[in-house]
Amino acid sequence: MTSPGKNRSSLLIKGGHLIDPAARIDAPMDVLLKDGRVAEVAPPNKIKGADEKFDARGLIVAPGFIDLHAHLREPGQTHNETIATGTAAAAAGGFTSVCTMPNTVPVVDSVEWIEWLCQPERGAVVNVFAIAAATRSSKGATLTDFRALHTAGAIAVTDDGKPILEDGIMREALVLGGELNFPVVQHAEDTRMTENCSMHAGARSFRLGLRGMTAAAEASIVERDVQLAMQIPNARLHVAHLSTADALKSVRRGKRAKARVTFEVTPHHFTLTDEDMRDYDSNYKMNPPLRSASDLEAILVALADGTVDAIATDHAPHAAHEKEMEFERAAFGITGLETALALSITRLHREKRIPLARIVELFTAGPARCFDLRGRGSLVRGSVADVTVFDPKKKWTFDAAKSRSKSKNTPFDGWQLTGKVVATIVGGKIVYSA
Amino acid sequence: MNPARGSLLGIEHLEAAEILRLLKFARRMNPDKPRPLLKGKRVLLLFYEASTRTRSSFEIAAKSMGAHTVLIQSAGSSIEKGESLLDTGYTVRAVGADIIVIRHPNAGAPYVMAQHLDVPVINAGDGLHEHPSQALLDAYTILRNKKTFKGLQIAIVGDIFHSRVARSACHLLSKFGVKIILCGPPELVPDIATTIAPGVRVTRHIEDALRGTDVVMLLRVQKERLSGMKIDLPEYVARYQMTPARLKMAKKDAIVMHPGPIIRGLELTSEVADGTQARILEEVRNGVPTRMAILARAMGKMR
Numbered sequence: 001m002t003s004p005g006k007n008r009s010s011l012l013i014k015g016g017h018l019i020d021p022a023a024r025i026d027a028p029m030d031v032l033l034k035d036g037r038v039a040e041v042a043p044p045n046k047i048k049g050a051d052e053k054f055d056a057r058g059l060i061v062a063p064g065f066i067d068l069h070a071h072l073r074e075p076g077q078t079h080n081e082t083i084a085t086g087t088a089a090a091a092a093g094g095f096t097s098v099c100t101m102p103n104t105v106p107v108v109d110s111v112e113w114i115e116w117l118c119q120p121e122r123g124a125v126v127n128v129f130a131i132a133a134a135t136r137s138s139k140g141a142t143l144t145d146f147r148a149l150h151t152a153g154a155i156a157v158t159d160d161g162k163p164i165l166e167d168g169i170m171r172e173a174l175v176l177g178g179e180l181n182f183p184v185v186q187h188a189e190d191t192r193m194t195e196n197c198s199m200h201a202g203a204r205s206f207r208l209g210l211r212g213m214t215a216a217a218e219a220s221i222v223e224r225d226v227q228l229a230m231q232i233p234n235a236r237l238h239v240a241h242l243s244t245a246d247a248l249k250s251v252r253r254g255k256r257a258k259a260r261v262t263f264e265v266t267p268h269h270f271t272l273t274d275e276d277m278r279d280y281d282s283n284y285k286m287n288p289p290l291r292s293a294s295d296l297e298a299i300l301v302a303l304a305d306g307t308v309d310a311i312a313t314d315h316a317p318h319a320a321h322e323k324e325m326e327f328e329r330a331a332f333g334i335t336g337l338e339t340a341l342a343l344s345i346t347r348l349h350r351e352k353r354i355p356l357a358r359i360v361e362l363f364t365a366g367p368a369r370c371f372d373l374r375g376r377g378s379l380v381r382g383s384v385a386d387v388t389v390f391d392p393k394k395k396w397t398f399d400a401a402k403s404r405s406k407s408k409n410t411p412f413d414g415w416q417l418t419g420k421v422v423a424t425i426v427g428g429k430i431v432y433s434a
Numbered sequence: 435m436n437p438a439r440g441s442l443l444g445i446e447h448l449e450a451a452e453i454l455r456l457l458k459f460a461r462r463m464n465p466d467k468p469r470p471l472l473k474g475k476r477v478l479l480l481f482y483e484a485s486t487r488t489r490s491s492f493e494i495a496a497k498s499m500g501a502h503t504v505l506i507q508s509a510g511s512s513i514e515k516g517e518s519l520l521d522t523g524y525t526v527r528a529v530g531a532d533i534i535v536i537r538h539p540n541a542g543a544p545y546v547m548a549q550h551l552d553v554p555v556i557n558a559g560d561g562l563h564e565h566p567s568q569a570l571l572d573a574y575t576i577l578r579n580k581k582t583f584k585g586l587q588i589a590i591v592g593d594i595f596h597s598r599v600a601r602s603a604c605h606l607l608s609k610f611g612v613k614i615i616l617c618g619p620p621e622l623v624p625d626i627a628t629t630i631a632p633g634v635r636v637t638r639h640i641e642d643a644l645r646g647t648d649v650v651m652l653l654r655v656q657k658e659r660l661s662g663m664k665i666d667l668p669e670y671v672a673r674y675q676m677t678p679a680r681l682k683m684a685k686k687d688a689i690v691m692h693p694g695p696i697i698r699g700l701e702l703t704s705e706v707a708d709g710t711q712a713r714i715l716e717e718v719r720n721g722v723p724t725r726m727a728i729l730a731r732a733m734g735k736m737r
Binding site: 202203206207208209210211278279280321324325326327328329 | 435446518519520538540541542543545546549550560561562563564595598601624626627629630
């Protein structure tokens with residue numbers, strides 16, 4: 001992990017409404033940050049004497065948001081994003097910690113690359129946690145050195161962008177991961193069923209003449225993985241960007257059986273469906289693809305009822321020349337760091353009446369639990385001084401051209417949204433303020 | 435998206451009245467009596483995929499109206515060197531293209547062009563998506579043989595899934611209330627196909643498709659697009675090949691159509707291909723006046 005350093009002086013966040021689901025707090029509270037830690041949390045006006053004050057009147061104060069799934073594109077694809085630009089976008093989106101995916105060039109499958117990612121020269125403005133490749137070069141054949149990667153600071157392993165297809169390799173990964181208490185993150189897609197596919201298989205893909213990825217291509221892998229997680233003692237499975245109702249059923253079954261199965265969903269999968277793409281706009285192309293309305297409904301239910309563990313962005317920046325082309329040839333992925341909170345508040349809170357506290361949990365305590373990020377995801381005394389301050393009522397229009405990400409590939413350009421980040425504090429230091 | 439006026443990207447979003455205008459204008463077009471409607475215009479034919487009929491008939495249509503044509507094919511052009519679709523588009527526009535006709539193996543490729551260029555783009559077939567000029571020439575052919583769309587029933591037999599011809603035909607004929615029956619095995623004719631337009635039905639039985647049918651449209655099994663799909667060809671021939679005996683199940687005056695290329699002995703027998711009910715070569719002939727109308731419309735000369 002790399003972090004931009006901590007603030008020695010003290011900062012008092014005053015007059016705000018604290019939502020800290022892990023500590024069961026949803027009340028007006030002042031928060032004092034000192035030496036990079038939370039020094040005190042107390043009802044309004046009880047804390048005296050701080051070097052600096054932050055006026056949070058009318059705002060929500062929350063533990064710093066954690067994104068379990070972002071592509072920061074380093075090493076090797078700096079035309080799309082760098083750790084510096086990606087974490088700047090993260091800070092603007094309220095994320096104080098970002099977990100970066102290893103499907104880079106080359107693949108982050110060694111201790112050397114983990115260490116390289118964590119060097120201060122990368123210019124990270126928020127905490128970056130490295131996820132390492134699960135197999136060498138993510139080729140799905142030979143496991144990487146989990147133990148060494150774990151010791152070097154990797155927080156999970158995955159071949160994201162690709163699945164671990166072979167049953168035997170997935171079993172090995174879960175066994176070894178279980179011994180180390182290391183989550184294995186699966187991009188669930190049976191690629192034998194999705195060759196040349198560019199969107200969800202349904203009426204729309206048939207009409208557009210695009211080959212479709214079936215829901216079964218995701219659900220079959222999730223089902224297999226959950227079965228394995230139920231059989232292997234201590235195995236930890238994390239399903240990345242779950243997008244289908246059928247896969248959700250498998251995960252629910254695993255959770256009921258007390259298997260250590262967690263999963264994330266993305267804002268685009270609870271906001272858009274396959275019917276929303278127009279004129280072969282490749283800003284609607286991502287993997288997993290936008291699914292059917294009934295898949296989206298199932299995800300909304302799971303968000304509301306507490307089943308979903310985390311909202312993750314799957315921030316996947318691509319330069320214009322990788323997107324402005326034939327839909328079937330365009331790169332998969334959209335940016336997401338700067339729109340995640342606003343889409344969640346707009347769609348989940350304002351339209352679906354999911355309480356703000358639940359949404360905050362999905363950005364904080366939930367993801368911290370998935371990858372065991374100790375001292376994060378809550379603001380109890382002694383926690384790391386990572387704080388996100390936002391205005392849940394602020395209306396604004398997202399302008400992709402002004403994004404801090406190097407890439408502008410988003411379907412949400414020009415969207416009117418509600419809920420905006422006002423300040424992002426990492427290690428007691430304000431790294432972003434609106 | 436706002437494509438340049440006169441573009442033809444597909445049939446789906448074309449209004450019935452506009453289709454009738456095009457068909458009416460096509461009737462007045464005759465390649466043997468040239469009309470210089472496109473005098474001095476440059477028509478760029480951008481072919482990223484093999485074509486015999488479509489390419490030659492667009493070329494003849496353009497030339498018979500006085501246009502210059504330039505043919506660019508992926509082999510032997512900068513496309514081979516890795517130039518992107520859009521850069522090729524900008525290039526041919528800079529060269530002075532007034533109309534771009536594009537055939538491409540990827541669905542939606544003409545949309546990419548139309549989104550960024552200020553000249554009319556005509557879709558000459560994009561992947562599995564649409565083939566609007568084929569649907570128009572087929573409609574032209576049907577009207578010449580059947581006088582009206584009213585009360586007609588068409589059976590489209592074969593590889594619907596991989597067929598842009600079928601998708602465009604469904605959109606067009608559905609707008610005029612034609613009953614459309616799609617027939618073939620589930621791999622080639624998925625049930626979801628019924629959602630493409632109103633009045634479309636799927637059947638697995640050739641007898642069911644042919645009973646009471648006025649037009650039988652046969653499609654080739656597109657081996658080059660199967661993408662790993664396994665089709666049992668002998669089984670396909672046994673169940674769906676159009677033979678004289680099967681054709682008798684359709685109406686007496688039914689016509690047989692095929693967008694070509696035909697594979698004798700597979701989707702149809704030679705007796706059917708060369709029989710009195712076949713209109714396969716007439717379709718090809720009708721391609722020229724239909725494409726003349728499409729090009730005239732592109733230049734705002736369809737009056």
